Amino acid sequence: MTINSTPQVVTIAGSDSGGGAGVQADLKTFQNRHAFGMSIIVALTAQNTLGVQNAFPIPTEFITEQFTSLASDFNIKAAKTGMLADKEHVLCVVDNLKKVDFGPLVVDPVMIAKGGHALLSEDAIEVIKEELLPLAFVVTPNLPEAEVLVGYPVTTEEEMKKAAQDLQQLGVKHVIIKGGHLENGNAKDYVLLESGDSFWLESPRIETIKTHGTGDTFSSCIAAELAKGKSIKEAIIIGKRFIQGAIKEELFVGHGHGPTNHWAELADEVLLS
DSSP: OOTTOSOEEEEEEEEETTSSSHHHHHHHHHHHTTOEEEEEEEEEEEEETTEEEEEEEOOHHHHHHHHHHHHTTOOOOEEEEOOOBSHHHHHHHHHHHTTSOOOSEEEOOOOBOTTSOBSBOGGGHHHIIIIIGGGOSEEOOBHHHHHHHHTSOOOSHHHHHHHHHHHHTTTOSEEEEEOTTOOSSSEEEEEEOTTSOEEEEEEOOOOOSOOBTHHHHHHHHHHHHHHTTOOHHHHHHHHHHHHHHHHHSOOOOSSSSOBOOTTOOOOSOOEEO
16 A cells, blocks of 8 residues: 555644534544544633533644644645634634645634634634635535624525625635524525535434534535545535434433534435535
8 A cells, every 4th residue: 555545634623622523523524434534733622512611722833833743744635624713823724724735625614612602713703714715625604604704694595695605705716605504494505616606405404402513524524525535516415414414313412512423324315406
């Protein structure tokens, strides 16, 4: 076997001590999808299914050392970002991403934890828009995150389309607006590709509070598939099927917003339109 030929992918994010989101969710997803996962930890959190009790950003010098260490040894074919804490840490990650070749970048613009704890400072929003998104291959905001990035309400399907177009104008190639927060009907995500082609991904809505880490899991699945050489459209569809299965096949962990199931099978009930 050729050295470094196994698909390799890295998560650049915060650690979730409860294991349901963040770096832990990403690594579990990478493993499920048969990509070798590694991590660059940006922040530590004390959290569980009830919420985030505290967060501690890692010194930026050590973040840079993690980038340097991985780049010197591994053949990383895709990367994803999650919790980036604040302006200083976003700038550190951006600076390092410009120095390495980690393949296509999936940006999950994590802002708020399920329990309401802020995972990104307000002064970091503009930096993400101006510095990080132009480096991104694909961005995966939910509706509240999309609203913050575009600066207007995103509550309808037409507004999802407009938001995707506006985010693309910031330099990101492909955009997925996740519609799980829409109140009616099935869960629908809008996808706008760099080519201008677009489509909806639709799946039955599952009534559950066990949704901790859904955004991390979805975006990390996309990153794993990209590392394996899948096209962006294939990676997105597999990501949607994976997160649908991870929500559907419930786990019973903790007393609050429980985690999704990272050893779930791909769900079949995802419709493309």
